[in-house]
Amino acid sequence: MPRAAILFVRIVEAMNYRIGRMAMYLLFLLAGVLLWSIVAKAFWQPPLWTQEMAQFTMVAYFVLGGAYSLQLGANVRMDLLYGRWSPRRQAAVDAVTVFAMIFFLGVVLYGGIDSTIYALEIGERSRTVWRPYLAPIKIIICLGTVLMILQSIAYLIRDIARLRGEEI
Template structure:
């Protein structure tokens, strides 16, 4: 494999590992927001922002952890036949199926960028009482989808290397 392809795979996997490890801690932020919501409802006036902030935090946790999940192989896979195949057969099948994932993620990223641009152009805000700006969470979604797309391309390069009898 070309050195640039190997460097791409290593950089993408290192980046996704680090982002995923940081994103793991968003679960504590989510727990803190939800705990404040409970405390505020019990002792003070209910906070208007907690439900939506919890949703935004969960979206960030889920989307930014997506590439990390792919990297670790913890994503859901139909293992009925796959587990019995040789490494080369798996790589050949993965080369075909990863193209569908790359297409899906590219369409998601395209739509996400378009939606984010719109959010900036019109200063889009949520329709709730709190009315936060929507652009920040849309940026987070686009970054998460981009990281998953890059990880999918890295998998494709890795599978092509496996088919060629090389290891990255």
């Protein structure tokens, strides 16, 4: 494999590993928000922001951890046949099916960028009582999608290398 391809895979996987590990800590933020919601409802007036903040935190956790999950192979597969195949055959099938995933993520990114631009231009806010701006979470969704596309390309390079009898 060309050195540039190997370097690309190593950089993308190192970046996704670090971002994914940091995203894991968002669960503590989520737990804190939900705990505050419970305490505040028990002793004071229920806060208006906790449910939506918990949703935003969960979206960030899920989207930023997506590429990391892909990297670890924790994604869902139809293992009916796949698990019985040789690593070389798995790489061949993955090298073909990864294009469907990249296409899907490309469509998600296209719509996400369009929606983010709209949110930034008009200052789009949620329709709830709290009314937070939506652009920050939309930017996070776009960033997470880009990370998953990069990880998918890194997987494609790994599969091509495996088909050539090399390991990265």
